[in-house]
Amino acid sequence: MTTTQPTQPPRQRILAVADDLFRRHGIRGVGVEAIAEAAGTNKMTLYRHFESKDELIAEWMRGIVAQKDRVWDELMAQNPNNPTAQLVEWSRRTADAFAQMEERGSAILNALAELPEADHPARKVIDEHRVREHERILVLCRDAEFSDPELTADQFYFLLEGAKSCVRCIGLKRVGEHLMQLVDTMVASRGNAGTSAPPRGSPRKRPSRRP
């Protein structure tokens, strides 16, 4: 049973329940009636707050990317003028988030796969977010003065997205640990690509604050 406390207004409850159900069963796997019922309300109230299911999906996506943007803002405020630490911290948070998506993987990637229509309102939200995130990483790689920022930014992005999509076929614990090892090594080599095998049990966090 997926209900929410009726103290919150219906709109919030619907969004919270939709988040849960969409993640677990996929967008097309759950109907509006099920969402309304699980939110302790009914279809009519749902349609008074969202003009269609597609708009609900888009709003759900806006919430997810807004949350991620808040995390970005937070970690950039926590590590001012330290692009390297910001990259590492973002990677660490991404790795930590793996624990919540072992079953179904990334909600954003899944939504993208479930929305083949290029003009779906949620698609714009997702596409813009991904471009923005990639741009963020690129700027950080430039600021961190990696030798080839474009290449290193893609490397970051590939590693992060790849790790996300591998959580389901490799154990999530190992994925998180290996991802952080790879990121640490990348950062340590200042983006001089490569990789490598840091000694086993190497330190996970390395703020490396530089003036």
Place this chain on the structure above:
Amino acid sequence: MTTTQPTQPPRQRILAVADDLFRRHGIRGVGVEAIAEAAGTNKMTLYRHFESKDELIAEWMRGIVAQKDRVWDELMAQNPNNPTAQLVEWSRRTADAFAQMEERGSAILNALAELPEADHPARKVIDEHRVREHERILVLCRDAEFSDPELTADQFYFLLEGAKSCVRCIGLKRVGEHLMQLVDTMVASRGNAGTSAPPRGSPRKRPSRRP
């Protein structure tokens, strides 16, 4: 219009058309009737060859992974006793395949996202394939005597899967080129400590056949 030459038996035509439609519109986005019609036949004949839509999906997936397995066999035969070249070749073929999936991304990843039910017949096909592919890469990393084969194997896998899922938000040309640069650098460093970024426009192929 998505029709196939009626010279082939219906089963082949149905599978070919299903491959096209599933890729373009997603599994749940296309009905069996549309498939049958596009294949120049009808629903009845479809159900005489596939006991259900889910079984058709599973059979479609079996075809895809079988194709990938054939590619593996081929490139391993072409580079005998050279695990490094096999890894590079597999990466190159993956990068080349990006051109065909710019619109919708990887069919396997999409199918996974569209099949939330863990007991779906196609899920077993996909999961086994991913484990097998990861294992293949791991064995090659061991044979290539990388310093930390498990880590390097995950790095390969992350990079490849991540690049796949990024084809849609970054230009496919750059994704392919950067992926190959990263793989070349990884291989050149033998999985050991960081190296310098390869010069721009560095050689794409580097068989590096070693005795």
Place this chain on the structure above:
DNA sequence: AAGGGATGGTACCGATCGGTAACATCGGTA
């Protein structure tokens, strides 16, 4: 020519789903 298996055509069923209409109810405010 006769037979039979594979295929095509059509119509249909039951279930689900997105979305709407019409009305009842409740809570706060003037």
Place this chain on the structure above:
DNA sequence: TACCGATGTTACCGATCGGTACCATCCCTT
């Protein structure tokens, strides 16, 4: 108390979809 906006309830519509029954063909073999 009278009112009004937000919410709950029920029933319904039209469309789509997976799946099936029934029968007409067609083609190959004997």
